Amino acid sequence: MNQAPLLVFGIFAALSTSWFGLVVWPQIQLGALKPVEIEETGQIYPSARSGLAQQGADVYRANNCAACHTQQVRPGTDIARGWGARRTVAQDYIFDSPVMLGSSRIGPDLANIGARQIDDNWHLVHLYKPRLVAEKSVMPSYRFLFTKGAIGAKPSPNALKLPPEEAQRFAGHEIVPKADALALVAYLRSLRSDAPLFEAPLPAKPKTKPATLSAPTTNSPAKK
Amino acid sequence: MSLSTQTDSRANAPATSAEIDASCRAPVLFLFTSAALWLVAAAAIGLIASLKMHQPLLLVRGAELTYGRVLAAASNAFLFGFAAQAILGVTLWMLSRLGGTPLVAPLVALLGAVVWNLAVTAGVGGILAGDSSGYEGFEFPGYAVPALLIAYTFIALCALATYFQRRERESYVSQWYLLAALFALPWAYLTVHSLLLVDPVRGVAQAAINLWAVAVLREIWLGGSALAVIFYLVPKLLNRPLHNRGYALLGFWMLLILGGWTGLYEGAPLPLWMVKLGGFASLLMIFPLFVVAWNLHATANGQVVLGAECRVLRFAGFGLFAYLTATLVMAMNPLVSAALQFTHYTAAVKHVAFYGAFSMAMFAAIYHIVPRLAGTDWPCENPMKWHFTLASAGVLLVALPLAVGGWKQGMGLLDPSVDFNQISRTALMPIRVSTLGEILWLAGSLLLVGNLVRLLARRFCPCAALAAWVESNGGAR
Numbered sequence: 131m132n133q134a135p136l137l138v139f140g141i142f143a144a145l146s147t148s149w150f151g152l153v154v155w156p157q158i159q160l161g162a163l164k165p166v167e168i169e170e171t172g173q174i175y176p177s178a179r180s181g182l183a184q185q186g187a188d189v190y191r192a193n194n195c196a197a198c199h200t201q202q203v204r205p206g207t208d209i210a211r212g213w214g215a216r217r218t219v220a221q222d223y224i225f226d227s228p229v230m231l232g233s234s235r236i237g238p239d240l241a242n243i244g245a246r247q248i249d250d251n252w253h254l255v256h257l258y259k260p261r262l263v264a265e266k267s268v269m270p271s272y273r274f275l276f277t278k279g280a281i282g283a284k285p286s287p288n289a290l291k292l293p294p295e296e297a298q299r300f301a302g303h304e305i306v307p308k309a310d311a312l313a314l315v316a317y318l319r320s321l322r323s324d325a326p327l328f329e330a331p332l333p334a335k336p337k338t339k340p341a342t343l344s345a346p347t348t349n350s351p352a353k354k
Numbered sequence: 355m356s357l358s359t360q361t362d363s364r365a366n367a368p369a370t371s372a373e374i375d376a377s378c379r380a381p382v383l384f385l386f387t388s389a390a391l392w393l394v395a396a397a398a399i400g401l402i403a404s405l406k407m408h409q410p411l412l413l414v415r416g417a418e419l420t421y422g423r424v425l426a427a428a429s430n431a432f433l434f435g436f437a438a439q440a441i442l443g444v445t446l447w448m449l450s451r452l453g454g455t456p457l458v459a460p461l462v463a464l465l466g467a468v469v470w471n472l473a474v475t476a477g478v479g480g481i482l483a484g485d486s487s488g489y490e491g492f493e494f495p496g497y498a499v500p501a502l503l504i505a506y507t508f509i510a511l512c513a514l515a516t517y518f519q520r521r522e523r524e525s526y527v528s529q530w531y532l533l534a535a536l537f538a539l540p541w542a543y544l545t546v547h548s549l550l551l552v553d554p555v556r557g558v559a560q561a562a563i564n565l566w567a568v569a570v571l572r573e574i575w576l577g578g579s580a581l582a583v584i585f586y587l588v589p590k591l592l593n594r595p596l597h598n599r600g601y602a603l604l605g606f607w608m609l610l611i612l613g614g615w616t617g618l619y620e621g622a623p624l625p626l627w628m629v630k631l632g633g634f635a636s637l638l639m640i641f642p643l644f645v646v647a648w649n650l651h652a653t654a655n656g657q658v659v660l661g662a663e664c665r666v667l668r669f670a671g672f673g674l675f676a677y678l679t680a681t682l683v684m685a686m687n688p689l690v691s692a693a694l695q696f697t698h699y700t701a702a703v704k705h706v707a708f709y710g711a712f713s714m715a716m717f718a719a720i721y722h723i724v725p726r727l728a729g730t731d732w733p734c735e736n737p738m739k740w741h742f743t744l745a746s747a748g749v750l751l752v753a754l755p756l757a758v759g760g761w762k763q764g765m766g767l768l769d770p771s772v773d774f775n776q777i778s779r780t781a782l783m784p785i786r787v788s789t790l791g792e793i794l795w796l797a798g799s800l801l802l803v804g805n806l807v808r809l810l811a812r813r814f815c816p817c818a819a820l821a822a823w824v825e826s827n828g829g830a831r
Contacts (some may be wrong), residue, residue, distance in 0.1 A: 154625070192423075
């Protein structure tokens with residue numbers, strides 16, 4: 131240990147074990163994942179996001195929604211709670227960058243929010259003021275994604291449809307989502323990972339152990 | 355290996371402590387002072403985040419202060435503003451002192467430290483402006499990173515050159531940990547920067563890299579540096595030799611090999627073998643933990659010290675205790691993660707590790723080192739005592755309520771019939787209490803800055819008599 135070069139070499143060697151395991155190896159095992167054809171439906175999964183939804187992912191990243199929301203469904207109670215039809219696996223994330231798994235569930239998991247909540251107006255009102263649709267919600271308001279103005283000669287077609295009492299408070303004014311808000315909602319609508327996969331089938335057969343991801347490139351019916 | 359007896363020529367005799375401290379003075383004092391200022395900034399921004407958790411209608415007009423951005427800004431300001439600079443300051447000084455050689459190229463280190471602060475400012479500002487990278491723990495936007503890494507290289511090269519020129523042949527535990535930390539940070543950051551930001555890999559491999567890098571930072575960079583300080587201060591202040599060097603080596607290498615694996619958790623959308631291996635590594639962390647605890651216990655052997663050094667030791671002792679607690683609890687993570695992984699409980703454990711263990715150890719180091727560099731003692735001990743009281747109460751008042759709240763949250767989530775909003779609300783009371791803890795911590799951090807400013811003002815006032823007195827007393831190592 132008194133030889134400086136030896137110590138430095140040892141440090142490199144020791145650190146590189148986990149580096150190979152968690153940085154290099156995942157590349158080898160998962161780096162080549164491709165969209166696959168779902169047997170039941172014949173659809174290709176996953177499909178790339180639309181441009182608008184992709185912009186929305188950027189809004190999600192910039193505002194760090196992942197501080198409160200995960201996007202990963204674990205086998206067990208997550209599914210019982212209705213956060214997904216199956217666990218999420220590597221295949222679900224191949225078009226995400228950055229992958230925003232999140233590490234905190236102050237809010238519900240959003241991996242399948244696109245399957246759960248399909249009303250754009252609900253999303254917009256929720257983002258504008260969460261407590262209008264979720265009682266005593268602790269989610270912050272994102273009103274900076276909206277503009278408030280007097281209703282002109284031509285009301286904006288995008289203006290929020292607020293609940294009656296709230297609409298009364300704003301009489302004569304309208305709340306119009308900015309482009310970022312619309313993009314964010316398009317992104318939320320795009321979030322769903324419920325296609326039945328070989329490695330993560332929908333739990334029709336109860337009590338099968340959730341399949342692992344062993345060598346998905348060879349085991350799954352990958353498309354050429 | 356033992357010291358070779360008579361081969362040392364006179365030129366290779368270890369430098370005196372006064373020489374060494376004089377060489378370290380400018381860069382290390384600069385690093386410590388700016389670290390303390392960033393600590394206050396991080397605590398203030400963190401307080402806003404904590405308030406927003408239960409007051410969601412607070413400060414919602416602008417995008418800059420939305421919860422997610424504030425949270426990321428606070429944690430990055432803490433990691434790269436406070437932690438990195440505190441560690442680098444400790445590294446420069448300790449490698450010089452333990453190596454018996456003056457710091458090599460102190461002005462280069464100082465320049466690096468200045469650039470580092472600019473880069474961190476750009477990074478934190480970038481996060482608030484919405485340019486976050488989106489990778490937890492490494493949210494600085496890509497444009498802040500090159501300057502950060504260049505600045506780091508400047509400082510790290512000085513540290514390395516100093517180590518390679520050392521005149522004390524026998525190396526000590528603290529040096530190993532500090533060298534490991536010195537490499538761990540740029541390795542992790544370079545990996546994140548090149549594989550996630552510049553040319554991102556595809557899909558969930560990103561998450562694996564991110565989890566690895568975060569674990570390396572937590573275990574090897576922060577944890578290792580805390581241990582370096584504790585292993586330095588405990589024998590030194592108690593005036594006893596380290597109990598067993600072999601066990602220290604064992605603990606060191608185990609931490610290095612296992613550390614990076616400990617970020618994984620049950621149910622992550624990653625290959626099963628990875629998750630299982632990660633869980634196993636977490637459990638194995640018990641061994642280095644035990645070795646460290648036992649080695650230090652046998653070293654201390656019931657000794658007590660009094661006076662100013664006793665306050666320093668109190669910080670170090672709190673840090674050690676928090677380190678052991680946090681590591682033990684994290685080692686148990688595979689057993690509880692199904693219920694508690696994404697709750698406030700995880701946040702509580704992280705808080706103990708970052709604030710209780712790491713920060714307290716760094717405070718001990720700062721309080722020990724700064725008077726030696728400035729050549730004058732702390733003007734008054736009371737503020738140090740108050741800092742300890744506020745900081746330790748702050749850590750406990752954040753961690754305990756969050757742990758309890760997280761536990762409740764986890765139990766609620768296990769039962770699908772309990773409404774989610776109901777669960778969030780049960781956690782509200784503990785979060786309110788934790789805000790109080792954040793306030794105490796902020797007050798403590800302000801005291802640290804106050805202490806530093808007072809000492810430096812006293813030392814560097816243009817008073818010749820005082821300066822002369824200082825010079826004659828600078829030799830006490």
